[in-house]
Amino acid sequence: MKKRLRFNVYLVCLLLIFSAALEAQKVETVDGVRVVHNDKTGKWGKTPKVSIEFIRNLGELETENVNLAFHIPSDIATDEQGNIYILDAGNHRIQKFGPDGNYIETIGNRGQGPGEFYLPLSLDIDSRGYLYVSDPQNQRVQILKPDGTDYKTIPFHETPAGTIRLLKSGDMVMGKGGIVFSFGLGGGSQDPEKLMKILDTEGNILNELGEPVTYKDSFVNRMGNNFRFAVDKNDSVYVSFEYQNRIEKYSPQGELLWKADRKLDYSTDISKAKAQVKGKGGNLQVRAPQMNRCSMGVAVDAQGRVWVVTFKRQLKEEEQVQSSIGVQMMNGQRSVSMSFEGATDNRETDSFQLEIYDQDGILLGTIPLTHFVDDIRIIEDRLFLLDKARGAQYYEYKIIEK
Numbered sequence: 001m002k003k004r005l006r007f008n009v010y011l012v013c014l015l016l017i018f019s020a021a022l023e024a025q026k027v028e029t030v031d032g033v034r035v036v037h038n039d040k041t042g043k044w045g046k047t048p049k050v051s052i053e054f055i056r057n058l059g060e061l062e063t064e065n066v067n068l069a070f071h072i073p074s075d076i077a078t079d080e081q082g083n084i085y086i087l088d089a090g091n092h093r094i095q096k097f098g099p100d101g102n103y104i105e106t107i108g109n110r111g112q113g114p115g116e117f118y119l120p121l122s123l124d125i126d127s128r129g130y131l132y133v134s135d136p137q138n139q140r141v142q143i144l145k146p147d148g149t150d151y152k153t154i155p156f157h158e159t160p161a162g163t164i165r166l167l168k169s170g171d172m173v174m175g176k177g178g179i180v181f182s183f184g185l186g187g188g189s190q191d192p193e194k195l196m197k198i199l200d201t202e203g204n205i206l207n208e209l210g211e212p213v214t215y216k217d218s219f220v221n222r223m224g225n226n227f228r229f230a231v232d233k234n235d236s237v238y239v240s241f242e243y244q245n246r247i248e249k250y251s252p253q254g255e256l257l258w259k260a261d262r263k264l265d266y267s268t269d270i271s272k273a274k275a276q277v278k279g280k281g282g283n284l285q286v287r288a289p290q291m292n293r294c295s296m297g298v299a300v301d302a303q304g305r306v307w308v309v310t311f312k313r314q315l316k317e318e319e320q321v322q323s324s325i326g327v328q329m330m331n332g333q334r335s336v337s338m339s340f341e342g343a344t345d346n347r348e349t350d351s352f353q354l355e356i357y358d359q360d361g362i363l364l365g366t367i368p369l370t371h372f373v374d375d376i377r378i379i380e381d382r383l384f385l386l387d388k389a390r391g392a393q394y395y396e397y398k399i400i401e402k
Contacts, residue, residue, distance in 0.1 A: 025362055034258040036361035044365035050356065052367060052383055052397040056101045058086060059393030067095060067103040070392040075123040078379045085131065086394065087123040094123065094131065107148035112138050114150030122163040126170060136160040154203040165231040171206060172199045173231055195227060209254035210239060219275030220289050232300040240298035240308045243270055243291045247308060249361065260361035266292050266314055299378035301399055305364065306357040309373045313351050319343050321389045340389045347371055347391050371395065
């Protein structure tokens with residue numbers, strides 16, 4: 001009798017756990033696409049299956065070591081030997097470090113020639129160790145040999161080069177064009193109809209994917225459709241939107257496989273958002289639409305799990321940083337500068353967390369963070385979090401399986 005009672009209690013507990021897991025997400029099919037509505041509680045509940053272990057910081061804002069003094073770092077990649085390459089955009093260079101974090105060499109410098117950059121945007125490395133650098137200010141993607149010498153240039157004259165990630169084939173996934181700074185509102189090109197392109201190494205478009213949402217205000221269109229993306233080892237593409245409660249997965253052929261959202265403690269409704277534009281004497285001042293941001297990046301680990309940097313809460317006024325862009329023309333040459341103002345001395349916050357999803361869009365769990373994050377990248381079990389605006393550094397972690 002006691003054994004039967006214990007078995008019944010055990011069965012009831014299993015049913016309760018199973019029922020709670022079902023309530024944690026609702027799955028439906030909309031227009032033939034799987035849509036997952038996740039609750040705040042992930043499938044793992046209070047017993048996460050992974051953790052992260054801090055390894056090191058790469059970059060020091062106040063250092064006298066010029067090799068670690070980054071200015072607006074924008075991307076990071078590793079080669080097959082584990083060496084780390086940081087795209088130090090504001091200094092127009094790539095900094096190479098060993099697997100142990102020790103500085104090795106500097107690749108590139110400011111300019112328009114081969115192996116030179118001007119506020120480069122994005123970086124990736126292929127299996128040969130060749131470096132692909134998206135350099136929108138110079139209207140190109142440069143491919144450099146492992147020693148940093150020039151190999152090939154892919155021109156982008158009609159639309160600016162955007163963020164790039166490489167596929168196994170050597171083709172590139174490119175996000176919408178990076179910002180090309182110009183006077184007034186006429187500079188650059190219009191946003192593409194799709195969010196991403198698949199390009200070969202000649203720059204030819206092989207495919208397009210990703211549907212933007214159309215809003216009434218053109219500034220809201222641009223800002224509201226800001227997104228980050230990542231490619232897994234099977235060439236599937238994952239997208240997280242900065243201002244929309246939306247995460248998506250695409251097949252290598254560009255088919256939308258699923259969408260996922262999750263319950264948040266703040267609104268992401270931007271239907272009433274509107275930019276403020278003032279003009280006087282040929283000068284324009286644009287105040288960006290006021291929106292709540294919910295995501296700062298997406299990455300995929302070696303197990304195929306999807307990691308998204310999200311906000312538990314919106315930043316307080318005393319935590320916020322604003323970017324400032326200056327453009328000058330001297331002797332027919334354009335000079336662009338970028339700086340940050342506000343709480344740049346503040347490094348710590350409890351507003352960020354990592355959300356972890358399975359390959360089907362089910363929220364597994366969350367990991368709280370203690371610092372600001374502007375982007376994420378994962379290579380195998382190495383997790384890199386960027387603090388661009390405040391610390392000008394990368395945090396390196398190791399993913400630990402429990």
